Amino acid sequence: MGLYRNLAIFKLRTERGRMWTYTIREIILVSALIKIFNLPSIFYYFFPVLIVLFWLGIGYWDEKKAKIWQIEAAYSSKELNPVFEKIGSDIDHIKESINRNGTDEDIFAVITRLKDESHMMLSDSEALCLYNLVKKTGVIGGDIAEVGVYKGGSARIICVAKERKKNLYLFDTFEGNPTPSKIDDNSRFYQGQYKSSFIEVKKYLSNCPNVFITKGIFPESAGMIKDKTFSFVHLDVDVYKSSIESLGFFYPRMTRGGIILSHDYSTSRGVRVAFQKFFADKPEKVIELSDSQCIIVKV
Numbered sequence: 001m002g003l004y005r006n007l008a009i010f011k012l013r014t015e016r017g018r019m020w021t022y023t024i025r026e027i028i029l030v031s032a033l034i035k036i037f038n039l040p041s042i043f044y045y046f047f048p049v050l051i052v053l054f055w056l057g058i059g060y061w062d063e064k065k066a067k068i069w070q071i072e073a074a075y076s077s078k079e080l081n082p083v084f085e086k087i088g089s090d091i092d093h094i095k096e097s098i099n100r101n102g103t104d105e106d107i108f109a110v111i112t113r114l115k116d117e118s119h120m121m122l123s124d125s126e127a128l129c130l131y132n133l134v135k136k137t138g139v140i141g142g143d144i145a146e147v148g149v150y151k152g153g154s155a156r157i158i159c160v161a162k163e164r165k166k167n168l169y170l171f172d173t174f175e176g177n178p179t180p181s182k183i184d185d186n187s188r189f190y191q192g193q194y195k196s197s198f199i200e201v202k203k204y205l206s207n208c209p210n211v212f213i214t215k216g217i218f219p220e221s222a223g224m225i226k227d228k229t230f231s232f233v234h235l236d237v238d239v240y241k242s243s244i245e246s247l248g249f250f251y252p253r254m255t256r257g258g259i260i261l262s263h264d265y266s267t268s269r270g271v272r273v274a275f276q277k278f279f280a281d282k283p284e285k286v287i288e289l290s291d292s293q294c295i296i297v298k299v
Contacts (some may be wrong), residue, residue: 093222
């Protein structure tokens, strides 16, 4: 169950197929028993319905299956369909590609190695989601950015997934988190948390093409990209102020169909409040993913 737990979003068809296989198998078995024991014909209708309802109940109350259905609903919504159609791909193709990449042993090996090398804070499923979204937005015009680099693990995944011609702009103070505000969860985050070395990160990413690293407080440090547009942005900034200021900078610079992916949406009150407040009066919907991530797709 560990694999399905970590990669629930990428196993939609496998899990549903297995559930319906069990359902059909048990209906056939019960029907045979009814015939053998010569039970009244009403049982032919009662027990199969009961079995179907049982398995639907199991699927509904299982937390990870519920997450899968939430994601499928988001991808299939009328709001997002035109966006993905605009970039030349339909919903079935996207889900098939995600499922195919989700079983790719090479990217699993890369994620495992990068987690060991860089102490990456993303779970396996979050890292795979990052990889797939960078891949899918490769056909959209614009560059890529990440705010909150830490030791460079997630940036390295972006480098593996991105089109070579796309520039990747990385921003971090490398001094750790700023002082949390009253909106943030002060019991979890504190000033200086996740401090890292600018020099070590530059060295770690030195063989990745078209990567530009800037040290400083964002968005004050964003002068070099103020005239750029973006197809994909990854935020991993933990707190309210950094989240809402990053959204304020990148949102008007996102290409239509571009994606902003954030870490810690479901686990950091500050991040969640920032996204909900910022998009309260905008057409985009904040879509919560598995684990702690969320995305918005620019319409």
